[in-house]
Amino acid sequence: MTWFKNLSIKNKLILIQTTTAFIVVLICCIFFVLNDIRTFKESGKRKLFSLARIVGENAISTLVFFDQDAATQILSKLNKEPDISEAILLDKNGKLFAKHAMALPANGAEKLTINYKLYQDNEFLGTLILNAQLKDLNKIVTGYIQVAGLVLLTAIMASLLISIFLQRSIVYRLLRLVSKTKAVAKTGNYSLRVGNIGSDEIGILGGSFNAMLEQIEKMDSFLKETNAALKTYSTSLERKNRELEEFAYISSHDMKSPITSLRGLLTLMQDKDAIKPEHRNIFNLAVNSVLQIQKTINALNEIIAFRKTLRIEREKIDLSEALEEVRLRILDHKADQVVINADFTQCRHVNFPPVHLKSIFQNLLTNAIKYKQEGKPAIIDITATREENFVVLEVKDNGMGIDMDRFKDKLFGLFQRFHPDIEGTGIGLHMIHSIVESYGGRIYIDSVVDKGTTFKIYLNNAPLQ
Amino acid sequence: MTFFITCSFTGLLQEQAKEYNLKAAFIYNFTKYIEWNEPANENEFIIGIIGESSINDPLAEIVKTETVDNKKITIRHFTKPADISLCHILFISRNCNFPLEDILGKTSGKGTLIISEKNGYAEQGTAINFVTVKQKLKFEANVKALNAAGLTASSQLLKLAIIIK
Known part of the structure; x- marks a missing residue:
């Protein structure tokens, strides 16, 4: 059923409607044909039965007076009945009394037999047997099948036309919705809207779609604004960062030589014994501080150099x-x-x-x-x-x-x-x-x-x- | 002559018995297809027989069990036309040698169904006359005689009869 799943809704609807119509009409046709066949058989049987009654009642006196010739003559009058193939009259002992057979072509027609028992004053006198072929049945069935085929064809055509006409109200709008979603997905233009939406389920779908688009559009513009602000902010941050780095570099670089010369001067002072012994302690603290500063400056320089790599x-x-x-x-x-x-x-x-x-x-x-x-x-x-x-x-x-x-x-x-x-x-x-x-x-x-x-x-x- | 009769007696007897069985059955069956217009007041249906006949035994057999219009059937034997009294059916045996006119004269207008078994009797005025055609028992019907006797025969009966006008 994958092919059906992937069929477009339009074709699905047409297929479903046509199939439904087909099945309904088919069932009706089958019902009517079967019913008519049954009716035909029944009426055939009834007709045969009343024939048997008429002929049988007529033949009673022949049985009474043992007149086989007259009985045969009565039976032979049945040859005007096209369906009857054989008429047999049995006496009260079941023995053949009279018989008349009609030359009928053997065909596949349905056979029908009627046994009619003959009584006079409650005395059983014999049995009339009529064998018949319902040869019109085949003709009638063929006719019915032709008519049923015609009806089916007409029904399919009609349901096809109607479904093609009706599906516009569903499928046409769905397709419009689909093409709109495609357009939105392709262009990213969230200002598009589905128009003329109605109030059924498709209308609700279209309305929700429009509402979603509206929200997305709002969010989109909000995001764009925020993005722009962020961009400006990040550019200024970047610039400030660069300035800071520059500043750090320049300051650490510029501090390097004065500190170096300060240390040189201090060493010089120590060499010249310019420090009084009682101030030696203070001098040593000063030298340590200078060394500390120099170390920090060097580390800073190292970091700045590393950052550039x-x-x-x-x-x-x-x-x-x-x-x-x-x-x-x-x-x-x-x-x-x-x-x-x-x-x-x-x-x-x-x-x-x-x-x-x-x-x-x-x-x-x-x-x-x-x-x-x-x-x-x-x-x-x-x-x-x-x-x-x-x-x-x-x-x-x-x-x-x-x-x-x-x-x-x-x-x-x-x-x-x-x-x-x-x-x-x-x-x-x-x-x-x-x-x-x-x-x-x-x-x-x-x-x-x-x-x-x-x-x-x-x-x-x-x-x- | 005696010898011949003795020789073929058994066969003849059988043939005769079969014939009169049939005739007796026919006579009884006629009552179903013929209407007696004037319902006799008696509580019995009378079948008269004139002349010696082998029909006596089979008819007596039928009479034992059957009825006509719920009436008991009685058989009366007459030896000469003068004896004939009122009856519904009168069977004239082929052994009856009295002139037919005498018998008809005695019964005319009394609603009696006359049944005979001699060729040509129907033409002479009996209502029904048994004949043998192609070895089969048939009967002639004289419609005029039937009507004159005030009887109505069913078409089902007449269609089987050989109609004499």
């Missing part, structure tokens, strides 16, 4: 090669206190900028080593797996851990320090985070103090262009 091209890198390179760079003297277990069997490559991948490895490894637990070697497990469009790097250490309850929201902030007693700049996690997110990835950190930290880094591994 984001959004460089990705390429296919071998994970173990990248890790090995980083390992050689950082593990020079503490090699005996660090164990790195790398397993890249599930995923050997990633599409990522090599500089940034190495930067991620370097920061995580240095952190793991720097914040390792006292008196224990740092054990770092690194695995890589594939998950949809991402390569998931899992880096797990057994270090001091981070107090997640306290620092959960500050993990990736600039200059955030979680272990202030250990020297550091507070830019490592910030940089990793910036890198990963700028390529559409994510970082998850799970950490328990004095147990270790697990980093789960989703690197965007989308195919290279």
